[in-house]
Amino acid sequence: xxxxIAFASLKGGVGKTTxxxxxxxxxxxxxxxxxxxxxxxxxxxxxSLDGVGDRPGLAASMANGDVGLAGVLKxxxxxxxxxPMGSVDAxxxxxxxxxxxxxxxxxxxxxxxxxxxxAVIFDTPAGLGGMTRLALEAVESVxxxxxxxxxxxxxxxxxxxxxAQLREAGGDCSLLGVxxxxxxxxDPVVLASLEELWGLYRDRVFxxxxxxxxxxxxxxxxxxxxxxxxxxxxxxxxxxxxxxxxIEGRLGVREGGDDDGPIRLVD
Amino acid sequence: MTDRSVSWTDADSVARLxxxxxxPKRAPKPPFGPSSAAAARPMPAPAPxxxxxxxxxxxxPPARSKSLPPKPVPRxxxxxxxxxxxxxxxxxxxxxxxxxxxxxVADDNGLTLAAHGISEAxxxxxxPLLSAxxxxxxxxxxxxxxxxxxxxxxxxxxVEARTERGGFCLGAVGLEPLSTRAFExxxxxxxxxxxxx
Numbered sequence: 001x002x003x004x005i006a007f008a009s010l011k012g013g014v015g016k017t018t019x020x021x022x023x024x025x026x027x028x029x030x031x032x033x034x035x036x037x038x039x040x041x042x043x044x045x046x047x048s049l050d051g052v053g054d055r056p057g058l059a060a061s062m063a064n065g066d067v068g069l070a071g072v073l074k075x076x077x078x079x080x081x082x083x084p085m086g087s088v089d090a091x092x093x094x095x096x097x098x099x100x101x102x103x104x105x106x107x108x109x110x111x112x113x114x115x116x117x118x119a120v121i122f123d124t125p126a127g128l129g130g131m132t133r134l135a136l137e138a139v140e141s142v143x144x145x146x147x148x149x150x151x152x153x154x155x156x157x158x159x160x161x162x163x164a165q166l167r168e169a170g171g172d173c174s175l176l177g178v179x180x181x182x183x184x185x186x187d188p189v190v191l192a193s194l195e196e197l198w199g200l201y202r203d204r205v206f207x208x209x210x211x212x213x214x215x216x217x218x219x220x221x222x223x224x225x226x227x228x229x230x231x232x233x234x235x236x237x238x239x240x241x242x243x244x245x246x247i248e249g250r251l252g253v254r255e256g257g258d259d260d261g262p263i264r265l266v267d
Numbered sequence: 268m269t270d271r272s273v274s275w276t277d278a279d280s281v282a283r284l285x286x287x288x289x290x291p292k293r294a295p296k297p298p299f300g301p302s303s304a305a306a307a308r309p310m311p312a313p314a315p316x317x318x319x320x321x322x323x324x325x326x327x328p329p330a331r332s333k334s335l336p337p338k339p340v341p342r343x344x345x346x347x348x349x350x351x352x353x354x355x356x357x358x359x360x361x362x363x364x365x366x367x368x369x370x371x372v373a374d375d376n377g378l379t380l381a382a383h384g385i386s387e388a389x390x391x392x393x394x395p396l397l398s399a400x401x402x403x404x405x406x407x408x409x410x411x412x413x414x415x416x417x418x419x420x421x422x423x424x425x426v427e428a429r430t431e432r433g434g435f436c437l438g439a440v441g442l443e444p445l446s447t448r449a450f451e452x453x454x455x456x457x458x459x460x461x462x463x464x
Binding site for chain 1: 272273275287288
């Protein structure tokens with residue numbers, strides 16, 4: 001069965017798109033056939049990747065009455081494909097989410113991905129309405145992205161409240177975990193935020209924290225995932241390998257876990 | 268300095284939300300990856316016929332608890348110069364005002380001077396723990412005078428204070444980690460207790 005995961009946050013600017021994109025890349029590098037779907041009407045994935053922003057995507061497919069995977073783009077990695085949002089007129093944003101709800105677009109994308117992909121990852125827009133809520137209603141697992149600063153922490157319970165309400169209304173989604181973004185052990189406010197995050201959310205917080213690092217800006221400038229910033233990937237790209245492994249561990253989809261250990265090179 | 272936490276969030280309400288927003292662990296999915304990409308996938312179990320399973324009783328979501336401001340913690344004041352009385356008062360103050368189920372005071376050799384509500388195992392841990400921190404203290408830029416350690420389902424938190432007679436350690440054991448503010452309060456209480464002894 002194909003995994004469906006949404007990266008979500010009420011607050012904007014916490015790094016949802018960066019985390020979703022680089023996690024999808026890490027999943028693919030690990031051999032997982034991954035579809036990254038941009039549900040943000042602003043087209044955050046398209047803005048993040050060189051060569052994607054001007055492609056028609058989900059919005060164009062919906063406008064044509066098609067909710068399939070016609071706009072899917074192949075990437076350099078055979079295991080990674082992307083369904084960008086494409087261009088959406090600002091005046092049509094509300095109409096987009098209404099149309100997506102009326103046609104159950106995101107759930108149908110997951111259904112149609114069952115044979116081609118092992119995982120469908122949704123990048124969502126900030127906020128808890130519109131396309132974000134649709135994504136939360138469609139997926140099985142939600143990863144809350146929390147920037148290590150007070151405002152992001154204060155908004156986190158609102159996401160949990162929505163998830164709880166959706167579940168109580170019969171939804172399948174559950175919180176897989178909280179990932180700390182832009183962490184730094186030098187700033188006292190960030191450190192205090194991290195302490196509280198760990199204290200409040202305890203084992204729901206992924207062990208892997210994504211550091212604040214200028215390499216992200218370089219990758220953003222180049223419009224590439226961190227792992228393709230240069231032929232020798234920057235060291236910070238490894239955190240997404242670690243996060244992907246943690247996600248797989250929590251979902252129980254890859255062997256390993258507590259009995260993980262050395263693997264013989266030669267049998 | 269404010270008493271409010273960074274997140275303005277009540278730990279109990281978050282715990283209730285997490286319980287509502289988190290699923291019990293499902294049966295593990297089959298592994299995927301390069302070796303399984305082409306492998307046959309198991310057929311999903313047939314869905315039960317509609318109506319064959321009685322609908323679950325409607326569950327009313329728990330009433331939202333009003334988030335109360337944290338109770339102010341009184342400063343510890345000593346009226347006795349007797350060390351034993353002071354240590355007892357410190358333990359009582361800790362248990363009354365911090366989220367812990369047990370507390371202890373030890374010297375910097377790990378000798379337990381007073382303890383209440385903690386197991387023998389935790390008492391025996393104090394010595395090796397403080398010994399291990401000797402090496403940590405020598406690292407420049409590291410403040411090892413307070414810390415916390417998960418011990419299975421319990422969290423042990425401790426603070427240290429130095430006097431002319433050596434170091435003292437106040438520890439608390441509970442189900443949850445203490446806040447940064449609680450650490451400050453423990454440290455102040457310990458310093459008040461050992462001052463002049």
